[in-house]
Amino acid sequence: MDWVSWTSGSGERSGGWPGQPAADKIVLLGKKIPLGQAAAWRDQFHSEWRFDRFSLEDWGRLLSAGASIARWEGAERLRGNSAGQRREQDKQGWGAGRDNREQDKKDWEMGFPVCLYDRRAGGHPRWRELCAPDMDGAQGVAEPGRMPAAREVARFAALTAGRSLLQPELRGLLEAQLPELAGSWRTLAQLAQLAGHAALMAGVAPAQTGRRRRFAGLLRGPALPRCRRCGSEVTRTAPCAGCGQSSCAYCEACLAMGRSRSCALLLRGSAVSGAAAGHAAPPAPADRQLDRWGLSPAQREAAAEALRFLAAPSAGRAATAAAESASSSARPPAAPSAVPVRPARFLLWAVTGAGKTEMIFPLLAHVLEAGGRALVATPRRDVVLELAPRLAKVFPEQQMSVLYGGSEDRWTPANLVLSTTHQLLRFHQAFDLVIIDELDAFPYHNDPMLAYAAEACCKDSGHFIFLSATPPKKLQRDAAAGRCGVAKVPARFHGHPLPVPKRTSFPGTDENISRKRLPSNLITELERSLQRDAQIFLFISRIQQIPPLLALLRSKLPGVRIEGTSSQDGERADKVLAFRSRAIRILITTTILERGVTVPRSDVYILDADSGLFDEASLVQMAGRAGRSMEDPTGRVFFFSRQANSAQRGAIRQIKQMNRIALSKGYLKVV
Template sequence: MKVAVYAVRLEQVWKLMISLDIGTDLGWCLEERGWLIEKTGRNGFREGHQVERCSTMVLLSAVMPLGWAVQLRDSFQAKLEMDGWKLKGWHEYIRGALKRELEQERQGGVSGYHAEENLLGLRSGGVLWTRREGLTLYGEMVLEQYQRERYEEMHGSEAMWREAVDVMARRITAALEGRSLLEAELQQLLAERLPELVPAWRSAVQHAHLQGLVLLTAGVAAVAARGLWGPLARLRARYRCRRCGSEVHSRTPCGSCGSSGCAYCEACLALGRSRSCALLLRGSAEAVPPPAGGTGAPLTGSLLDRWGLSPAQRDAASAALQFLAQPQVAPAEPAPRYAQRPGRLLQSRERSLPRFLLWAVTGAGKTEMIFPLIHYTLSTGGKVLVATPRRDVVLELAPRISKAFPEEKIAVLYGGSTQRWEEARLILATTHQLMRFYHAFDLVIIDELDAFPYHNDPMLAFAAKESCKGTGRFIFLSATPPAQMQREVRQGKLEHAKVPARFHGHPLPVPRRIRIESVEGCLRRRSLPSSLAASLEQSIQRGAQIFIFVSRIRHIEPLTGLLRRRFSSISVEGTSSQDELRAEKVLDFRATKTRVLVTTTILERGVTVPKSDVFILDADSDLFDEASLVQMAGRAGRSKDDPAGRVWFASPEWTRSQRGAVRQIRSMNTIAHKKGFLHA
């Protein structure tokens, strides 16, 4: 995409702007409306904002690549001598500010003064308007005349056009509220919800941008190295994706902007190509602080009674509610919507948002515990996001949450969802969908934060922070929090509540050890160790459904064959992420048509099968860390009819991960016993 770039002389300072429709900006200037500018104190921090009117408007480029235009705007620093600059002075400034980009173009084969001038769009131009002289046009200009002329043919005057644009800007602002969308995604949203705005969307978006309601930026932009300023910062600047926060290294020639090396992000490519010349629009969503003094939903016992929580669940939910009810710390002065420097967008990575961890054992009923938190936030006028890493969990949670909140409209978002452009105050989504939101939610609940793909993915963590309002709150749910989070809990740096007992009030099954040779050795000998076979026979005799977890997909088929020969009277199946019949086999296992299921960690969480025993073979494998061992062990004992399921760690070695998993499970049982959450 290419955009116009212009400079405006305000009452106290020069300001550089980009425009999708320079005619809209010109009309804004003619009407003598004001521009939002940032007030900065001596310490360099923002101290508020004010509105100043324009006295002079200078067109610098009519068709500059968007990425370059955003770079100019974000790095712009006003100087007193600019008052005396002619057009040549502005052009020299642009060449100096984009020196790095022009050098990259020369390396890509673009050479010559005039070639670079055409790429920058630095044709003849000049002052578009001054307050003393009225309207003056010089040189070539690219205006969005088609939409305006067509509207005038149908409806009448320029004044009517401006009034129409104002109405369209309000509607498009409402549609973009709290969203972060590329141009292609905006087009999809408009086609579905506001098709009548499609012909004039540039004018409407630009009008909203001038009001400070919509931020226009590039999908990928240069970010200066930390702590550096001026030419050295530009020299060492790195490119980052403003949608997912990932560092960008890939470049390609681009027919859209004309650059020989347009940077694009590979990390979030599945959601559409975010690149230097791709327009990224972010809509304003004002924070709704929770009530000070208890308006809305009071923190009373009735708020918890409605959900039928167990004592352990109730204690944790009560602590989380108290966390939500704490006074919000708002910014020192109200932010001027998007008046702050757009170049600071990536600072959200460093934003410190209030966090609370619900550390609940597997099978504790985490979903039921978040119902009071959702209800409280919605009752105070807030907006809630429940995010989970996996699509199947989203689809499983959707009917449960809909049943709990029948009066509330819920949008369910995942890849291919038909609801992705619907408005709702309660949204259930996969974590990848968070990249389409920006400062939208008062409460963000991240379920299974330790699970793939959210765990150890800074892109998704960045997206989660971006989706939460500046005065919003985070609730994390996990049975096995990451090690860093556990350290923060021990150091008192992270508010939390532990749920050490399952809803049925029985202790967690503690894993026992079977010392056997590796699965590879068993397959070579084509026989099962006698100790393992005896333990399996006991589980079969007691009528249990048996999970057998292995570390390698290649072990599943031969091990399934061994088990079928040894236990020919029962049904044995194997499945993995590569199995097209995985869903059917899991359903048969749940229905007890299959008694033994050999699988990998794909079933370590989110699966509840009554009366289950768990065998983890090669439990000493590097692929099984403490968290995955706890999760796999958590498949046993989940039913109130069979709370004492059995768990076996089978391996040649007794590793640190196995010891840690046993220690964590015993610790939770000890806490549950001390707090009286277990049956006698």
């Protein structure tokens, strides 16, 4: 396609695209060159007056210099090899040292699989062809029989829409879904790009070298290349078999999902078409959409607010529509835009135990029933596994895929996707609705890579909903300033207020351990909890405190089964089960159990609540373990600490404030 267009010249007369300049010289890259590498060269390439006189060997050397004219000039000077020139280069600081230069020299002596076509040398309409020894040349490249049919390109484009895939992932997807086309992926990917259905690029892109960037570089040091898949800065290089370079940059941040590097091909499909609003009848009013879900009044009001947010066009939608109408039908459609347009955002701030899962059902239904695609992402695999059967039951007619490391649904096409946050790296502009659950939980918290991935997988015209009991301060500020929509669910589903933590003074766990003593106020409260038949979460700040504290407590409370667990405990799941079934009565734990675990009739003790390792969100989450069940809706929560600090005060303030809002809205049964 490209070959035909460039060799047939300009103007309607010869059948080329209008406005396409006639090419005089064409350099054809061989199949041995990785597509990602070729894409990187394409992005680096600028036309130069010197190219007119370039020989086949010159082209080979230019490409081995990364298609960078500056590096090529340096290499040419090095080829002169005189001592004077070398000193000159050392002064200019070109190259990264003698070893690299020797390697580069070897690289360009290996030669490159390229062909050079020259229209003028051949005499119109013939082209002179010069090829490196093991190249086949362009003969037959554009013959109809050798090109995949348009229908196959369309199938390829439909399959890769909404995806961001490295080459091995692309092949995996094709082998799973279109095995008959897997063999011609290379041609299909290029045709899809020419037709505007996909963008091909190198996995790692060089740093921007604009003027502004250079000035910034003076202050902050040189800019690093970036990974286009996950957005991280790339600091590592390694010798690479793919491109033969001695220092091929690769991304460490997303390495667990496959190696993104300078010569790796990254394919970004076009945005998934069929935005929800365009295709179906206007959705029913929020009230009627909510009737079937059996929500509590607090859940219902917040869900209605979120539905209104979904019904309003997203901020990005107007811009996208304008761009679509501007693109003319005479030209091939533009490749997916790189201009960032932020989808609209909404925070669903639901207290612990509010029943947030039920609230997302009407939101998903709203999008899915209008023909859209929806994603629920959560940082934790166990939440994915727990949620999957519930979603499957609520939406039996929807195609659903459940994604986590090693899941079998990896390449299953689906309208409803339930995923751990890392898996989002494989999507791009794929969803009309993205719901991120517990965005403040590890590993999403403060991870720019996952934030980047979450944003990239939502369509520009899509909607973003964050679900959290303890949203990060930044998001709270955005919501307060109106930069992001918000609805609070201040009451638990059972209509009882959140237990307010009681601060109690305490000499500190380490102090207790070294003196082999426990304060009587702690023992007294623990005995009260046991008497009222409560299960006891005992949170501590450091793993090393578990064994000595366990010994102390067992000696003080004989006959009570007490265990300890942490992230390093291989029997954690069994202990949590035994705790839930009341075989274990007191469970000493780190923040690993601060969320996700619900045990009826629980009291919560947080030792060293003034530790720097507990922030406000963490304290609210731990306190949220108490009073979760209808049978025991109150529960008791204690902050044992040497002193009050801002985290404890903030947590108590937040809990009291939610209770006040719940009371004023009439959500509480018991005052």
